Amino acid sequence: MxxxxxxxxxGLCKAFGNKVVLDGIDLDVAPGTSMVVIGGSGTxxxxxxxxxxxxxxxxxxxxxIDGRDVLALDRREAEAVRARIGMLFQNGALFDSLPVWxxxxxxxxxxxxxxxxxxxxxxxxxxxxxxxxxxxxxLWPAELSGGMQKRVGLARAIAAQPDILFFDEPxxxxxxxxxxxxxxxxxxxxxxxxxxxxxxxxxMASARRIGDRAAMLFQGHLVWxxxxxxxxxxxxxxxxxxxxxxxxxxxxxxLRR
Amino acid sequence: xxxxxxxxAALGAAAIAVCRATGRITLFAxxxxxxxxxxxxxxxxxxxALLDIGxxxxxxxxxxxxxxxxxxxxxxxxxxxxxxxxxxxxxxxxLSLTRELGPVLAGLMVAGRVGAAMAAExxxxxxxxxxxxxxxxxxxxxxxxxxPRLAAAVIALPLLVVIADILGVLxxxxxxxxxxxxxxxxxxxxxxxxxxxxxVVSGLVKAAVFGFLVALMGCYQGYNSKGGAEGVGAATTNxxxxxxxxxxAFDYVLTELFFAR
Ligand SMILES: Nc1ncnc2c1ncn2[C@@H]1O[C@H](COP(=O)(O)OP(=O)(O)OP(=O)(O)O)[C@@H](O)[C@H]1O
Ligand SMILES: [Mg+2]
Numbered sequence: 260m261x262x263x264x265x266x267x268x269x270g271l272c273k274a275f276g277n278k279v280v281l282d283g284i285d286l287d288v289a290p291g292t293s294m295v296v297i298g299g300s301g302t303x304x305x306x307x308x309x310x311x312x313x314x315x316x317x318x319x320x321x322x323x324i325d326g327r328d329v330l331a332l333d334r335r336e337a338e339a340v341r342a343r344i345g346m347l348f349q350n351g352a353l354f355d356s357l358p359v360w361x362x363x364x365x366x367x368x369x370x371x372x373x374x375x376x377x378x379x380x381x382x383x384x385x386x387x388x389x390x391x392x393x394x395x396x397x398l399w400p401a402e403l404s405g406g407m408q409k410r411v412g413l414a415r416a417i418a419a420q421p422d423i424l425f426f427d428e429p430x431x432x433x434x435x436x437x438x439x440x441x442x443x444x445x446x447x448x449x450x451x452x453x454x455x456x457x458x459x460x461x462x463m464a465s466a467r468r469i470g471d472r473a474a475m476l477f478q479g480h481l482v483w484x485x486x487x488x489x490x491x492x493x494x495x496x497x498x499x500x501x502x503x504x505x506x507x508x509x510x511x512x513x514l515r516r
Numbered sequence: 517x518x519x520x521x522x523x524x525a526a527l528g529a530a531a532i533a534v535c536r537a538t539g540r541i542t543l544f545a546x547x548x549x550x551x552x553x554x555x556x557x558x559x560x561x562x563x564x565a566l567l568d569i570g571x572x573x574x575x576x577x578x579x580x581x582x583x584x585x586x587x588x589x590x591x592x593x594x595x596x597x598x599x600x601x602x603x604x605x606x607x608x609x610x611l612s613l614t615r616e617l618g619p620v621l622a623g624l625m626v627a628g629r630v631g632a633a634m635a636a637e638x639x640x641x642x643x644x645x646x647x648x649x650x651x652x653x654x655x656x657x658x659x660x661x662x663x664p665r666l667a668a669a670v671i672a673l674p675l676l677v678v679i680a681d682i683l684g685v686l687x688x689x690x691x692x693x694x695x696x697x698x699x700x701x702x703x704x705x706x707x708x709x710x711x712x713x714x715x716v717v718s719g720l721v722k723a724a725v726f727g728f729l730v731a732l733m734g735c736y737q738g739y740n741s742k743g744g745a746e747g748v749g750a751a752t753t754n755x756x757x758x759x760x761x762x763x764x765a766f767d768y769v770l771t772e773l774f775f776a777r
Binding site for chain 2: 313314341346352365415
């Protein structure tokens with residue numbers, strides 16, 4: 260399976276100063292599937308995605324996308340490989356100097372030669388998919404609620420239909436119904452468009468809805484990997500404590516120290 | 517961190533830090549400039565930056581220039597009248613303005629207005645992941661954010677200084693003719709006789725360099741800021757202070773280059 264993995268990470272390490280965040284991560288994501296990464300706050304889930312995106316430089320390890328090690332490629336080639344990844348940032352990261360529709364169409368305008376009119380039409384289409392009406396298109400990001408910003412960020416990530424999608428906490432801050440809608444949208448992207456997705460989430464219901472497989476990050480390692488449906492019956496003490504939200508367990512010990 | 521008791525060590529560390537920062541800023545500048553040669557070009561962003569830096573700085577630069585011209589005329593009248601050299605006032609006003617005060621004061625004003633705004637804007641974009649988001653959307657953030665600002669500042673500052681020169685001379689002219697009672701025609705004729713193309717051009721070259729420095733420090737500090745709102749505040753302060761100091765230092769260097777023979 261690892262031979263044809265869309266994303267293949269080996270021995271990935273990243274430290275900030277003497278604080279080790281990722282300590283030898285191995286991860287395979289098969290094409291057309293979605294991987295959910297769970298883990299406590301501050302364990303390095305966002306850092307993991309940023310390393311794959313080339314926004315942070317790992318200290319060691321390899322990251323292969325479609326069999327090509329992006330860390331070994333020259334800058335231009337690595338950029339070309341990474342251009343096929345869409346990313347929803349944890350805080351939305353909308354461009355506040357641009358109206359909503361230009362945010363959503365940004366990748367289209369930057370990459371493909373579409374007219375602004377076409378880009379706007381496409382932006383409104385994608386906004387509708389995330390449950391936002393056309394009237395939102397001409398608002399500014401600062402005029403949106405947190406949940407709306409999240410959905411615009413999601414629309415921006417999927418607008419150009421990239422073949423890899425990263426979602427950093429896609430449903431945090433959304434009401435349960437909208438959360439389910441967004442989960443459905445992510446599943447749709449994976450199933451219908453054949454994209455490969457990696458999603459970070461703290462929401463177990465959402466993890467099981469989105470994910471084909473799941474992995475748990477703890478103390479710099481992926482301590483468990485398995486089918487997302489089995490998250491609640493993983494048999495792993497760390498995962499069990501996390502998914503059931505228990506106060507007693509291996510993670511608690513880490514906090515006390 | 518070990519406390520550094522040895523003052524020599526502290527001095528050395530400071531020197532190394534300065535060298536390192538200089539190197540980083542130089543590389544940053546080179547990268548920013550290099551994007552001028554490679555498409556895509558962001559014409560819209562260049563225009564917007566030109567408007568921000570040039571047009572919206574006009575009032576503050578204009579006021580500064582007018583008052584400076586007035587003060588120059590007044591002060592030099594007090595100083596020079598003793599030697600019965602009132603005709604030299606026109607000369608002094610126009611030369612000080614075109615060679616020195618026009619570009620330096622415009623540069624300092626723009627550093628406070630535009631350099632600070634650039635640092636704050638880019639700093640906010642950095643700490644809210646917007647700069648990272650740009651590169652995930654097939655856009656090089658240096659090319660998109662930094663290059664248009666550098667180019668716009670280099671274009672806009674000389675234009676501002678042309679206007680500042682004219683308004684400053686007018687300010688001096690008003691004081692000379694209204695308050696000091698000089699013959700307006702003679703004053704203007706003196707001004708035009710004295711000033712040479714070299715004076716104006718050297719001032720405009722200085723202005724272009726100062727514009728570059730302001731945009732460079734604003735972008736560099738903002739682009740590399742970290743640590744939330746506090747970090748953005750620090751970046752803004754650093755941008756203004758470093759740009760101002762650099763303007764004065766480069767003013768000396770350029771003056772030496774142009775005039776010391
Ligand atoms: N640019 C950075 N410089 C220094 N330390 C950083 C940086 N980015 C992240 N860290 C550190 O790395 C650790 C992991 O951060 P990360 O953002 O990946 O956490 P996370 O798992 O995404 O948490 P959350 O669920 O709260 O989003 C944190 O302890 C953080 O302090
Ligand atoms: Mg995170």
